[in-house]
Amino acid sequence: MNKIKLSNLKEFFITLIVSFLIILAIAFVVELELLFRLEKQVNFEELNVENLAKFCTIEELEKQLLKTPDDIILNIRLAKAYEGIDKLDKANDFYKNALKLSSRSNFSLYSYAMFCAKNNMYVFAATLAEELNGNSRKVNFYKAKIYETIADSFSKSKDYPASVKSYQISYKYANSISDSKYFAQIRKKYSDEYVKLADFNMHINETKEAISNLENSIKINKNALANYKLGLIYLHSKPRLAEKYINEAFFDDPYIVNPYVYNSLLQDILLETKVLKQENLANYYNSRLSRFKKKILQTYLYKDELIIENSALVNKKTYFGDSFRYLVFDLKNNTSEDIDSLYIKAELYINGEKYPFEKKIINTQHKLGAYDTLSYQDWKLPNDLKFNNLAQNNDIFVRYFAKKRPQAPWILVKIDFLKI
Numbered sequence: 001m002n003k004i005k006l007s008n009l010k011e012f013f014i015t016l017i018v019s020f021l022i023i024l025a026i027a028f029v030v031e032l033e034l035l036f037r038l039e040k041q042v043n044f045e046e047l048n049v050e051n052l053a054k055f056c057t058i059e060e061l062e063k064q065l066l067k068t069p070d071d072i073i074l075n076i077r078l079a080k081a082y083e084g085i086d087k088l089d090k091a092n093d094f095y096k097n098a099l100k101l102s103s104r105s106n107f108s109l110y111s112y113a114m115f116c117a118k119n120n121m122y123v124f125a126a127t128l129a130e131e132l133n134g135n136s137r138k139v140n141f142y143k144a145k146i147y148e149t150i151a152d153s154f155s156k157s158k159d160y161p162a163s164v165k166s167y168q169i170s171y172k173y174a175n176s177i178s179d180s181k182y183f184a185q186i187r188k189k190y191s192d193e194y195v196k197l198a199d200f201n202m203h204i205n206e207t208k209e210a211i212s213n214l215e216n217s218i219k220i221n222k223n224a225l226a227n228y229k230l231g232l233i234y235l236h237s238k239p240r241l242a243e244k245y246i247n248e249a250f251f252d253d254p255y256i257v258n259p260y261v262y263n264s265l266l267q268d269i270l271l272e273t274k275v276l277k278q279e280n281l282a283n284y285y286n287s288r289l290s291r292f293k294k295k296i297l298q299t300y301l302y303k304d305e306l307i308i309e310n311s312a313l314v315n316k317k318t319y320f321g322d323s324f325r326y327l328v329f330d331l332k333n334n335t336s337e338d339i340d341s342l343y344i345k346a347e348l349y350i351n352g353e354k355y356p357f358e359k360k361i362i363n364t365q366h367k368l369g370a371y372d373t374l375s376y377q378d379w380k381l382p383n384d385l386k387f388n389n390l391a392q393n394n395d396i397f398v399r400y401f402a403k404k405r406p407q408a409p410w411i412l413v414k415i416d417f418l419k420i
Contacts, residue, residue: 144173191221
């Protein structure tokens with residue numbers, strides 16, 4: 001009897017535990033469903049406004065709106081759709097309606113403000129931005145985006161004083177949202193805009209203002225162009241200060257600095273220190289000059305460092321009998337770089353039409369170091385080159401360019417006249 005009671009009690013506890021686990025599981029599933037629905041709602045609200053009108057035609061959206069005229073998102077989608085086809089009055093009406101239906105919710109305020117910021121209603125856009133409620137990350141992101149868009153619009157119309165002020169406000173809000181990538185983007189735009197403002201002030205002979213603009217640019221973000229422009233301003237009045245700024249710019253981005261300007265500046269300062277018998281300074285600027293020349297050699301392609309010889313246009317036939325035209329040439333690499341790391345392009349001129357094309361130098365046999373030759377490099381020409389109507393003795397004018405680094409300027413290394 002006791003065994004039966006014990007068995008029943010055991011079954012009762014097992015049933016109780018199983019029931020409790022089932023209830024927990026159901027509660028967990030319900031919670032997940034609620035969280036999923038909430039996440040869907042949040043994600044939908046945070047959709048980029050620019051993507052809201054992608055999936056339906058205007059006619060389809062308007063049919064949906066007839067069924068649910070109080071749908072805020074539908075109004076915004078229609079506004080965006082009309083904005084996309086430049087029917088701005090219609091877009092404006094739908095944005096206003098969304099604002100009214102939502103009792104001026106943050107999302108509808110943001111959507112309408114972005115529209116105003118893009119369409120010359122800057123003061124109203126800023127008013128809507130400041131009406132956004134709260135101090136959350138999302139609200140500050142909305143404000144940063146609105147003021148960024150206002151600044152972009154001012155910049156496009158070359159109103160640089162206004163664009164700088166708007167980027168300043170966007171920068172303030174972007175700094176508070178813990179999004180390092182977006183903040184870096186705004187910081188760069190803000191810094192670059194000060195350079196544009198400096199150019200504007202230099203154009204109207206406001207040199208002091210331009211200097212202040214460039215100094216602000218450098219404070220906000222490391223800016224090689226701002227340093228270089230400051231150096232150019234001080235080039236004749238304060239050459240050593242000019243050298244400081246140009247040196248900073250050159251070692252950040254050597255391609256924005258005119259190497260002849262910097263070389264002449266260093267030579268002049270070095271001569272001055274020697275005349276004044278400032279031995280320590282002379283050694284200092286001499287080391288700067290040596291470092292500059294070394295960097296230049298690593299950066300730019302010099303005359304006769306890459307030699308192109310025996311260039312010609314030839315026809316080649318495939319196994320199927322098709323004929324293709326190739327540009328062929330020999331290369332002599334006198335640089336310290338492997339040939340595979342160099343860049344080369346050609347421009348063909350046929351009957352006054354320019355045909356530029358670029359191919360990677362490829363050598364599968366061996367690496368070409370200094371004073372090595374790559375024979376018979378051939379490039380299949382694009383099919384749109386029209387040779388058919390040219391006489392056999394027509395000259396094809398071709399220019400070859402090369403460079404050592406992807407961001408370096410192209411250097412003209414060869415001009416040829418080739419027969420068809």
